[in-house]
Amino acid sequence: MLQKDIEEILITEEKIQEKVAELGATLTADYQDKFPLAIGVLKGALPFMSDLIKRVDAYIELDFMDVSSYGNATVSSGEVKIVKDLNTSVEGRDVLIIEDIIDSGKTLNYLVELFKYRKAKSIKIVTLLDKPTGRKVDLKADYVGFIVPDAFVVGYGLDYAEKYRNLPYIGVLKKEIYSF
Numbered sequence: 001m002l003q004k005d006i007e008e009i010l011i012t013e014e015k016i017q018e019k020v021a022e023l024g025a026t027l028t029a030d031y032q033d034k035f036p037l038a039i040g041v042l043k044g045a046l047p048f049m050s051d052l053i054k055r056v057d058a059y060i061e062l063d064f065m066d067v068s069s070y071g072n073a074t075v076s077s078g079e080v081k082i083v084k085d086l087n088t089s090v091e092g093r094d095v096l097i098i099e100d101i102i103d104s105g106k107t108l109n110y111l112v113e114l115f116k117y118r119k120a121k122s123i124k125i126v127t128l129l130d131k132p133t134g135r136k137v138d139l140k141a142d143y144v145g146f147i148v149p150d151a152f153v154v155g156y157g158l159d160y161a162e163k164y165r166n167l168p169y170i171g172v173l174k175k176e177i178y179s180f
């Protein structure tokens with residue numbers, strides 16, 4: 001049903017799962033002697049985080065932050081709003097921020113500065129997708145799944161007007177779906 005709206009599949013379910021296993025193995029090695037606080041950035045990071053944590057064989061605590069800067073648009077408003085804050089203090093913690101995509105970089109830049117201010121011991125970024133052509137601030141992730149081209153992508157957590165998050169793959173919508 002949803003696939004009728006998709007122009008092109010960019011990353012298949014199989015490729016995503018392979019990459020998630022690879023990232024999980026790397027994090028397992030890097031965090032073996034630590035107890036990181038993994039912070040999922042809602043809502044987009046949910047499917048990625050859910051799959052990734054099952055591939056990390058190390059002690060790991062989970063928390064979530066809901067921030068939004070896109071609303072129903074495909075371009076960032078530039079203003080990051082905290083919709084839901086953490087339940088846990090980041091002070092003295094090794095923080096792993098889990099994201100679905102870095103585009104302009106503004107969301108993560110905001111979160112990194114916030115967690116620095118809140119005295120996290122270390123802050124690393126894990127993102128499934130990186131879109132370097134969208135970058136508006138200087139920001140690099142520590143763990144990246146895939147580089148994506150300059151297109152608005154959906155699926156596996158990523159939405160257009162709150163739809164398509166439940167697709168198991170990453171794709172691009174047909175032009176007629178967008179309302180602009």
Ligand SMILES: O=P(O)(O)OC[C@H]1O[C@H](OP(=O)(O)OP(=O)(O)O)[C@H](O)[C@@H]1O
Binds near residue numbers: 042044045070099100
């Ligand atoms: O690098 P940026 O340009 O800041 O874009 C990345 C952010 O945009 C999306 O979130 P959105 O604000 O759409 O919220 P959502 O996760 O609830 O869809 C995505 O999940 C990232 O958090």
Ligand SMILES: Nc1nc2[nH]cnc2c(=O)[nH]1
Binds near residue numbers: 101151154155
């Ligand atoms: N769904 C979606 N959300 C985004 N947020 C920032 N970039 C994107 C994108 O390409 N797709």
